Amino acid sequence: MxxxxxxxxxxxxxxxxxxxxxxxxxxxxxxxxxxxxxxxxxxxxxxxxxxxxxxxxxxxxxxxxxxxxxxxxxxVPPLDADRMRELKSARLALEALLLEEAMDRIDKDVITGLEKIISAPRSETGTPDLKQNYDFHFTLYRQSRSRVILPLVEALWLQYGAFLNLVVREQAAGEIPEHIHHEEIIAALRDNDRKSAQRSLALDIERSFKLLLPES
Amino acid sequence: MxxxxxxxxxxxxxxxxxxxxxxxxxxxxxxxxxxxxxxxxxxxxxxxxxxxxxxxxxxxxxxxxxxxxxxxxxxVPPLDADRMRELKSARLALEALLLEEAMDRIDKDVITGLEKIISAPRSETGTPDLKQNYDFHFTLYRQSRSRVILPLVEALWLQYGAFLNLVVREQAAGEIPEHIHHEEIIAALRDNDRKSAQRSLALDIERSFKLLLPES
DNA sequence: TGCGTGTGATCTGTGATATTTTATACCATG
DNA sequence: CATGGTATAAAATATCACAGATCACACGCA
Known part of the structure; x- marks a missing residue:
């Protein structure tokens, strides 16, 4: 303090x-x-x-x-497996909706922007770059122009953020290959392949809870 | 004022x-x-x-x-078709999750309580009883013991509430047979029929937006 | 006479601070 | 060692001072 x-x-x-x-x-x-x-x-x-x-x-x-x-x-809410499971299912449900809307409106420039975000130099410290992950997802989601669901998802990420604090402290970075699913998503966006984009996003969300909910 | x-x-x-x-x-x-x-x-x-x-x-x-x-x-946010559509899809997604969790834990007493709520005397004024509808849904949802998704749904209903103000003013009550889907839900809860409960809940949510989004 | 413009009164929220209430930790006393 | 009261610190509430926006109305000009 x-x-x-x-x-x-x-x-x-x-x-x-x-x-x-x-x-x-x-x-x-x-x-x-x-x-x-x-x-x-x-x-x-x-x-x-x-x-x-x-x-x-x-x-x-x-x-x-x-x-x-x-x-x-x-x-700050203490760590709690039940809340985490809720966080995950809520994120899966709502971010799918945002992705759907976003894919109705996304253009080339935004996709290029997404590529730029994930290709930015990783921080050298070896910790996962939380900000980069946040920017990737929300740059995408903002394309939905959502004014109802997007704030809800912001709230979910805010709750999730505190849990990530523990991950950052306790885990080495190399174990979290977050960019893999991000690249899949970008490829699907280019092909306008909704099914594939949805699948990759779901896998990415699952991934981000793996360290916190190992049993799943 | x-x-x-x-x-x-x-x-x-x-x-x-x-x-x-x-x-x-x-x-x-x-x-x-x-x-x-x-x-x-x-x-x-x-x-x-x-x-x-x-x-x-x-x-x-x-x-x-x-x-x-x-x-x-x-x-109070002005009426807006886009927001309303978002409200509807968010409600459909999240309330389905709550219902699923609730059905894991619900017991006879709660079902009896739900019946009591919908069988309570309708208000004589002929206006739809918003409080009764609210109580039915949230008595059910609270069984989920959710601490993440339930607050999100509360927020959605809060936004929805202002729109209902217009419905109350402009529509006669008889046109909104809300109790029908509520009865279907209760029957499905008794049978522990998840599919049927989900279907009835979805119809009930669709119904409640009918007057506000006539084109759907 | 009709229309635009300016001016001031009266709203609004914002931020700071003083006051009250409540919880907690500590110490004395039985 | 337990218990109770007191001191302290924090949050909750009320109040105050201020800046900005809005609205009404009157005045001047066409």
């Missing part, structure tokens, strides 16, 4: 900035399941007062990335 | 109470699409200060029941 994990923000649209900073921190796996956070600490780290942080945190609670404890402190 | 549409709340856990009151108001169809709401007005009606209302409203925005406008006022 001593050294800040999240960047400072500047002084306009404070609530949004605070939310963005925390959102980014979650997708980066900066928070560990079970960890507790305090409004004052966050406010100090972000360089604002409590008010904007409180509203940002309220949104994160609504999205399931944080939970209120009976003692009125906030905590 | 002169006469309050929402009940006052009592003085503990104000934020939760405020949220509950607003949530209830939405499922009751108390707010119309496009309507704007003000923090101060809501706070006055609820008998609290702005702070708890602000946090409750933040949650509703996160859930999509309210949106921030560029001019920083709050409004």
């Amino acid at each position: 001593s050294q800040p994990k999240i960047a400072r923000i500047d002084q306009s649209k404070l609530r949004e900035s605070a939310y963005d900073a925390l959102h980014e921190a979650f997708t980066r796996g900066a928070f560990a399941p079970g960890e507790t956070v305090s409004l004052r600490t966050l406010a100090d780290q972000l360089g604002t007062s409590m008010t904007p942080v409180r509203e940002a945190v309220r949104r994160l609670v609504a999205e399931g990335a944080l939970v209120d404890t009976p003692s009125r402190t906030l905590e | 002169s006469q309050p549409k929402i009940a006052r709340i009592d003085q503990s856990k104000l934020r939760e109470s405020a949220y509950d009151a607003l949530h209830e108001a939405f499922t009751r169809g108390a707010f119309a699409p496009g309507e704007t709401v003000s923090l101060r007005t809501l706070a006055d009606q609820l008998g609290t200060s702005m702070t708890p209302v602000r946090e409750a409203v933040r949650r509703l925005v996160a859930e999509g029941a309210l949106v921030d406008t560029p001019s920083r006022t709050l409004e």
